[in-house]
Amino acid sequence: MPRPPLLSDVAAAAHVSITTASRALDPNSDHPVKPRTRERVQAAAARLAYHPNPMARALRARRSPTIAVVVHDVSDPYFAEIVRGATHEASTHGFLTIVCNSDRDPATELRYVQMLCLNRVGGVLFAGGGLEEPAYRRELRGYTQSIGEYGGAIVALAPRAESWAAEIPDNRGGARMVTEHLLSLGHRSIAMIGGPPFVRTSRERELGYLAAMEAAGAAPWVTTADFSRSGGADAMSRVLARRERRITAVFVATDSMALGALSELRRRGVHVPDDLSVAGFDDIPGLDFVDPSLTTVRVPMAEIGAAGVSRLFGLFDGKPGRPRIRVHPVDLVVRDSTSAPRPTRAVRLRLTSSPASALTTTRHRR
Amino acid sequence: MPRPPLLSDVAAAAHVSITTASRALDPNSDHPVKPRTRERVQAAAARLAYHPNPMARALRARRSPTIAVVVHDVSDPYFAEIVRGATHEASTHGFLTIVCNSDRDPATELRYVQMLCLNRVGGVLFAGGGLEEPAYRRELRGYTQSIGEYGGAIVALAPRAESWAAEIPDNRGGARMVTEHLLSLGHRSIAMIGGPPFVRTSRERELGYLAAMEAAGAAPWVTTADFSRSGGADAMSRVLARRERRITAVFVATDSMALGALSELRRRGVHVPDDLSVAGFDDIPGLDFVDPSLTTVRVPMAEIGAAGVSRLFGLFDGKPGRPRIRVHPVDLVVRDSTSAPRPTRAVRLRLTSSPASALTTTRHRR
DNA sequence: TTGAAAGCGCTAACAC
DNA sequence: GTGTTAGCGCTTTCAA
Numbered sequence: 001m002p003r004p005p006l007l008s009d010v011a012a013a014a015h016v017s018i019t020t021a022s023r024a025l026d027p028n029s030d031h032p033v034k035p036r037t038r039e040r041v042q043a044a045a046a047r048l049a050y051h052p053n054p055m056a057r058a059l060r061a062r063r064s065p066t067i068a069v070v071v072h073d074v075s076d077p078y079f080a081e082i083v084r085g086a087t088h089e090a091s092t093h094g095f096l097t098i099v100c101n102s103d104r105d106p107a108t109e110l111r112y113v114q115m116l117c118l119n120r121v122g123g124v125l126f127a128g129g130g131l132e133e134p135a136y137r138r139e140l141r142g143y144t145q146s147i148g149e150y151g152g153a154i155v156a157l158a159p160r161a162e163s164w165a166a167e168i169p170d171n172r173g174g175a176r177m178v179t180e181h182l183l184s185l186g187h188r189s190i191a192m193i194g195g196p197p198f199v200r201t202s203r204e205r206e207l208g209y210l211a212a213m214e215a216a217g218a219a220p221w222v223t224t225a226d227f228s229r230s231g232g233a234d235a236m237s238r239v240l241a242r243r244e245r246r247i248t249a250v251f252v253a254t255d256s257m258a259l260g261a262l263s264e265l266r267r268r269g270v271h272v273p274d275d276l277s278v279a280g281f282d283d284i285p286g287l288d289f290v291d292p293s294l295t296t297v298r299v300p301m302a303e304i305g306a307a308g309v310s311r312l313f314g315l316f317d318g319k320p321g322r323p324r325i326r327v328h329p330v331d332l333v334v335r336d337s338t339s340a341p342r343p344t345r346a347v348r349l350r351l352t353s354s355p356a357s358a359l360t361t362t363r364h365r366r
Numbered sequence: 367m368p369r370p371p372l373l374s375d376v377a378a379a380a381h382v383s384i385t386t387a388s389r390a391l392d393p394n395s396d397h398p399v400k401p402r403t404r405e406r407v408q409a410a411a412a413r414l415a416y417h418p419n420p421m422a423r424a425l426r427a428r429r430s431p432t433i434a435v436v437v438h439d440v441s442d443p444y445f446a447e448i449v450r451g452a453t454h455e456a457s458t459h460g461f462l463t464i465v466c467n468s469d470r471d472p473a474t475e476l477r478y479v480q481m482l483c484l485n486r487v488g489g490v491l492f493a494g495g496g497l498e499e500p501a502y503r504r505e506l507r508g509y510t511q512s513i514g515e516y517g518g519a520i521v522a523l524a525p526r527a528e529s530w531a532a533e534i535p536d537n538r539g540g541a542r543m544v545t546e547h548l549l550s551l552g553h554r555s556i557a558m559i560g561g562p563p564f565v566r567t568s569r570e571r572e573l574g575y576l577a578a579m580e581a582a583g584a585a586p587w588v589t590t591a592d593f594s595r596s597g598g599a600d601a602m603s604r605v606l607a608r609r610e611r612r613i614t615a616v617f618v619a620t621d622s623m624a625l626g627a628l629s630e631l632r633r634r635g636v637h638v639p640d641d642l643s644v645a646g647f648d649d650i651p652g653l654d655f656v657d658p659s660l661t662t663v664r665v666p667m668a669e670i671g672a673a674g675v676s677r678l679f680g681l682f683d684g685k686p687g688r689p690r691i692r693v694h695p696v697d698l699v700v701r702d703s704t705s706a707p708r709p710t711r712a713v714r715l716r717l718t719s720s721p722a723s724a725l726t727t728t729r730h731r732r
Numbered sequence: 733t734t735g736a737a738a739g740c741g742c743t744a745a746c747a748c
Numbered sequence: 749g750t751g752t753t754a755g756c757g758c759t760t761t762c763a764a
Contacts, residue, residue: 077446080443098432099453099465289629291657385734400733424758
């Protein structure tokens, strides 16, 4: 196989100059080209199987046909799903997707963003939350600013302090919804295992929980953990250790932590949902296969990844899109890990007085 | 912030030509440069925070400082781990990593590889197995060949028909090991749920199982499924439906399928490991948190991803590395899903009595 | 030891 | 409508 065909080959084959060939092949060009000439060029290009060299283009356009996704951890199903959605969408635009795994380390993330900036990627998706730390934010700002200067776009897929365009799940609404589900089953004593307090997603989910609890006149109780399975397990121990009041249900801020929590409960012989109801958040793949299958809030992760990419392309074309922050609706998915609390006297009273037809209202959208 | 500094800025600041500046800054250049000049240039570069433009370099070098990983599905923990290992290693070399998600669709994979080829990526890691289909192989060969022609490297991370350099897990040895573990516990009637027969990884794992069974004089029995959880669940039904001979243990070719199999057993009230021992393969993250925790074969997925990238860099430097196929050792990880077989009677009772009562307990299956 | 000049493959002023 | 020319930012002949 000889060297790949160049634009000059096409031009020669069609008996036109390189410029004309370029124009005839560029669909976005508004420069006039005689229809017959265009045809000839296109035919030649097709015959030679010509494909423009993206690097030469990129050098000239000062921007490469790639987008990047910055995640905390690709092995986390939440981020993996986002990456899947994003790569798919990007490929439909003829863009390649670079994945940067920060390992939750600010320095690593910063190094990546610098490389992205140097490489003039078309756009960057920040899939996870950012630190509030001033030094980090300042340096990040420097890079993202220069990305903006050469025409690159930035979109956040989680709530952040930076005022970027964003495509985020309805964390607060979802948390309220799942808490209300628990309340409607008759639970009053509902604890929450939240994510790290300095992450905005954690805060939003906590706010939803608090709002629902307050509206119901129930007393909230929150403990936090990192987003890991083992963190969830440890937090669950803390919930169980609490003696002031018997907890009958726990809302866990992410499915990963909920999985850890479930395993801890199993270890201790606490039956779910009979002894304790547990609900998660995200609906990562495979929850149908755990025992008991986990009630959770479905976040359209892949769709959010794809929407982020679409947003990026919108920004290229100069349309910022409003609102700046687009919130994606989430669904409550009721499975087997939640049920009415075990009939202690007080609880039974409530159940009989209020028609708790919870299961019929399970899949409302917001 | 003004425009990023160019090599010409550095040259001007150091009072040398851009040629000299380029040479002074290039560590691989063997062209002589007076030490004092070099120092001056380096100082200027540091002062201006100069970073060479990768796109300009790439255009000239006809190769970009990126590698790509082609996976079947990033959401599959197996591939996600490989991606994690690969991106990490690539970043230590200053390379960015492109992720291509084929969705197990040959046409999609082919489109991606073409884009990679056009974009002159430095190297490509094929993380999954390939099809045997001639048309697919021919077209793929065309692309990979031209990748080779411009100096790009290719490495496989799973056994393939193509004669590329490869870094693969010891599928056969691992399968033998886990089957021997089952045999040593006293099992004789061990079924296997294999992967798709046209995937080499499946075949290798099956070969390991068969070898162990044969060596023990035990009769093998294999059924296959795609690599999904639901496929594993269905296959487990088939195992249980088998009546010719009582199965006491099942080796499942991947953890994902094993997870599906476990959920099916739970649904039917078959206790693991008392009624049936189950072992998987891969050791994807989170297996400690399922119930019962799964005995499996640990594949160093992230290490294989990283080794693939190292291999790529070795190939750049012209050292093919031998052997062409490097096999990574795997470990048996014994957890709670395997134990000695129960006395005959009890098992038969459970197995025959369970299926009917099972269906009532399922709710949300997809 | 240094520098001038010619590209890498493409796009876009600016003529004609 | 078409072509000529000048770069995008860098590396590498070739000459001095």
